[in-house]
Amino acid sequence: MNKTVDRWVKQALHDLENDKKNLEIEVYDVCLVLCQQAVEKMLKALYIKKTGNESPPRIHSLRKLVEETNMSDKALNLVGELDSYYLALRYPDVTDKMPYEYCEQADAKRGVKMAEEVIGLVNIEIRER
Numbered sequence: 001m002n003k004t005v006d007r008w009v010k011q012a013l014h015d016l017e018n019d020k021k022n023l024e025i026e027v028y029d030v031c032l033v034l035c036q037q038a039v040e041k042m043l044k045a046l047y048i049k050k051t052g053n054e055s056p057p058r059i060h061s062l063r064k065l066v067e068e069t070n071m072s073d074k075a076l077n078l079v080g081e082l083d084s085y086y087l088a089l090r091y092p093d094v095t096d097k098m099p100y101e102y103c104e105q106a107d108a109k110r111g112v113k114m115a116e117e118v119i120g121l122v123n124i125e126i127r128e129r
Contacts, residue, residue, distance in 0.1 A: 004054050005126065008045035012038045016119060019112055028108040029100045032085045035108075035115035036062065039082055042122045043069055049126050060086050062118075075121050078114045085111070 019034035043065035044056035050069055057068065062079035089099045103111075 002049075005045045005049045008041050008048065008056075009123075009126065012041035012045065012119065015041060016115060019115065023105075023108045023112055026105065027100075028103045028105060029089045031108040032082075032103055032111045033089050035111040036082045036085050039079060039115050039118045039122075040065065042119045043071070046071070046122050046125055062086075069122075069125070071121065071125065075118055078118045082111060082114055082118075 015034045015038035019031045019038060022028070022031035022034060039062055040060060043062065046069045047056045047065065048054060057065075059065065062083045063076060066076045066079055085103075087094045088102055092098055095102060
């Protein structure tokens with residue numbers, strides 16, 4: 001694995017580790033933001049690996065990144081919900097609720113599970129090439 005891909009993977013795994021810590025301390029909004037970020041960084045690592053381009057696209061849409069990396073429909077189905085958290089949990093003017101009021105423990109647990117699953121799928125792709 002090249003150095004740039006490795007750096008993106010390491011940061012993605014670090015974010016995944018921290019989303020679990022936030023789940024434990026019941027900070028569900030931060031947990032879900034980190035789930036989205038972990039998946040985004042992992043998909044960008046795969047993009048770099050597949051294209052040889054050292055700079056991934058400056059986008060945050062997980063759906064778009066899944067498409068850009070030709071990941072499976074399974075990955076595409078998993079990222080939909082995580083994608084919705086990017087704006088809703090970062091900015092207080094996106095929904096009627098405050099970002100920290102937007103989600104509950106069940107949402108965060110589901111988010112961690114989805115992030116782990118997508119990261120696992122992406123990791124297989126990175127290692128195979």
